[in-house]
Amino acid sequence: MRIDMPVDPRIAYHLNELEIARDPASPHRLMPELRGDDRAVLDIGCGIGQTLACLDAKGKLLVGLDVDLRCLAYGHRLFADLCFVHGAAERLPFRDQAFDLVLSRVSLPYTHIPRALTEIERVLGPDGRVWFALHPLAMAGRDLMNALRRIELRNSVYRTYVVFNGIALHMFGRQFPFLWKRRYESFQSIAGMTKAMRKTGFTDVSFARSGLHLICTARKAQPRFADGLSEVDDLHHFNGAAAGRTAPPPERR
Numbered sequence: 001m002r003i004d005m006p007v008d009p010r011i012a013y014h015l016n017e018l019e020i021a022r023d024p025a026s027p028h029r030l031m032p033e034l035r036g037d038d039r040a041v042l043d044i045g046c047g048i049g050q051t052l053a054c055l056d057a058k059g060k061l062l063v064g065l066d067v068d069l070r071c072l073a074y075g076h077r078l079f080a081d082l083c084f085v086h087g088a089a090e091r092l093p094f095r096d097q098a099f100d101l102v103l104s105r106v107s108l109p110y111t112h113i114p115r116a117l118t119e120i121e122r123v124l125g126p127d128g129r130v131w132f133a134l135h136p137l138a139m140a141g142r143d144l145m146n147a148l149r150r151i152e153l154r155n156s157v158y159r160t161y162v163v164f165n166g167i168a169l170h171m172f173g174r175q176f177p178f179l180w181k182r183r184y185e186s187f188q189s190i191a192g193m194t195k196a197m198r199k200t201g202f203t204d205v206s207f208a209r210s211g212l213h214l215i216c217t218a219r220k221a222q223p224r225f226a227d228g229l230s231e232v233d234d235l236h237h238f239n240g241a242a243a244g245r246t247a248p249p250p251e252r253r
């Protein structure tokens with residue numbers, strides 16, 4: 001396979017990440033685990049498709065979405081078997097319940113997270129899962145300190161905004177764009193993400209550290225009826241009652 005010499009630093013970044021994803025011994029490698037019965041996987045902020053291309057995913061539909069058309073075009077030339085879609089995390093161009101797994105590797109930090117989570121929940125099937133690699137405070141703090149130390153004025157202002165936006169997400173579950181640009185960035189705390197994910201309809205939210213990154217996994221919550229039973233609980237309850245093992249579920253008002 002021939003890879004053109006990249007001129008665009010963004011493409012160079014993605015190619016470097018591709019090398020990391022291809023190297024199982026790399027300490028920077030961060031990859032989600034697929035399940036045998038996953039049929040459709042969406043990568044939000046896929047770049048040139050570096051993460052999807054390195055998954056062991058024969059026979060699965062692999063879809064990469066990104067706002068950067070140039071990266072998608074580059075990825076399309078490299079990986080003909082991946083499906084590349086131009087779009088934003090906050091407005092996913094997919095039908096409801098289309099995916100079994102939604103992953104996002106260090107891309108959610110650049111989105112309006114509450115809106116992106118709402119969309120991710122919508123496109124996940126009833127048993128759907130998520131896998132996110134996130135930026136914790138330590139990373140945002142390091143970037144701010146570096147900008148200050150190098151006396152980079154504009155970057156210092158921007159890095160301060162990122163820290164404040166992370167605090168806003170942590171404390172109030174809110175996100176703000178950077179000045180007049182419709183651009184978002186924040187760090188993610190465990191408490192802030194847990195609150196945002198539960199509010200959106202995720203359950204089994206758990207976190208792990210990998211180097212400086214924070215890995216978050218969760219499952220789409222089952223829809224609940226007014227009596228407090230989920231659709232699946234209700235079905236088990238009903239089947240049990242039919243077999244004479246339990247009382248029938250309470251009537252819904």
Ligand SMILES: C[S@@+](CC[C@H](N)C(=O)[O-])C[C@H]1O[C@@H](n2cnc3c(N)ncnc32)[C@H](O)[C@@H]1O
Nearest residue numbers: 017045046047066067068088089105107110111
């Ligand atoms: C740091 S790169 C990560 C790329 C890749 N996931 C990886 O792990 O190497 C972040 C990516 O998110 C994309 N991105 C930024 N904002 C986005 C948004 N609102 N919706 C979708 N993609 C976005 C960028 O274009 C970029 O490709």
